[in-house]
Amino acid sequence: MPELPEVETVRRTLLPLVVGKTIERVKVHWEKMIQHPDVETFCERLKGKTIADIQRRGKFLIFQLDDVVLVSHLRMEGRYIYEKENAPFDRHTHIFFTFTDRTELRYRDVRKFGTMHLCDKGENIPPLLHIGIEPLDEQFTVSWLTDQLQRTKRKIKAVLLDQTIVAGLGNIYVDEVLFRSSIHPERLAATLTTQEVEALHEAIVETIREAIEKGGSTVRTYVNTQGKIGTFQTQLYVYGRVNKPCRRCGEPIVKTTVANRGTHYCKHCQT
Structure with a gap:
């Protein structure tokens, strides 16, 4: 399972690729990955949203969009791939975020253990409610x-x-x-x-x-x-x-x- 250093590295490499991009549509090929809300609402609510920032909390990636927050847990083998819209993909690629500039952020997960939660900004997000102190925070004394x-x-x-x-x-x-x-x-x-x-x-x-x-x-x-x-x-x-x-x-x-x-x-x- 990717731990803090790996997830932080994913965050840093994603930032210059997708921040400022606007989502035109979302396709989900493995619905069990979407923990909240239902898949149809998940896809609909992300349409037209722009990625403003990507943060990290523990092993979770946090995509900050206009008025919603997407929380992604990579679990064992989850991976994000940035490609052109028509680039080929394999059967382990399960979620597609297509941007208005015809590029895509794709989520690939061989074991299908990864999860995503979409919530309103300011809303309590279940997987983040009980996470402890970050080891590089000032409070970690x-x-x-x-x-x-x-x-x-x-x-x-x-x-x-x-x-x-x-x-x-x-x-x-x-x-x-x-x-x-x-x-x-x-x-x-x-x-x-x-x-x-x-x-x-x-x-x-x-x-x-x-x-x-x-x-x-x-x-x-x-x-x-x-x-x-x-x-x-x-x-x-x-x-x-x-x-x-x-x-x-x-x-x-x-x-x-x-x-x-x-x-x-x-x-x-x-x-």
């Missing part, structure tokens, strides 16, 4: 993080995956920040020392910033709007490196399951 960890009896990996606490972190980057801060993924969050929370906070901020700079991580199928892969995967310490030597100590990276997610870590470096 060591003291705030300490308070969150002290409130729970859960393992640290489960806490960091919880989108109601920290927005945008997924399996890849949680494994990476825990390695960088030398914390075992099964540690109870409330047992972290002050020094460990400080190290964790620093690792989260630095890892997310570096990943955004590198265009995200292409571990399986992720590419940005322009079809380019991310390059941060070349800097991963543990994720996807099971049985390979740890970049710090040389011990083999192991894989287990924590919070129902495949979890990579180093037994020697993480305690």
Whole structure:
């Protein structure tokens, strides 16, 4: 699933392509992707609307139009493609936003897990109601993080995956920040020392910033709007490196399951 760095990269590559474009019509080939409202209303309400901006909240893209907001979740393999109206497309391309200048923004999703919500500006948008603090926001401080960890009896990996606490972190980057801060993924969050929370906070901020700079991580199928892969995967310490030597100590990276997610870590470096 694309995480914060990948979704942010998609946002940045989309901006110069579609901001200022006016939608002439919308076609939906897989209706289950439209969560709200019904498909007919979704298509009708977008006609004649101009994209003013694209924002991001956690792993969600937020298209700001004249008087409506389109919220898109890419899920596992969702991808936006910008093409001329008559350019060929494959069977995995499910939603078409045709602009008045005869170009199109297309949504392609092999697994069909992606979702879209269309709401009025100012309206509560269900998937965004309970999202936590962004890791690059000013509010994401060591003291705030300490308070969150002290409130729970859960393992640290489960806490960091919880989108109601920290927005945008997924399996890849949680494994990476825990390695960088030398914390075992099964540690109870409330047992972290002050020094460990400080190290964790620093690792989260630095890892997310570096990943955004590198265009995200292409571990399986992720590419940005322009079809380019991310390059941060070349800097991963543990994720996807099971049985390979740890970049710090040389011990083999192991894989287990924590919070129902495949979890990579180093037994020697993480305690």
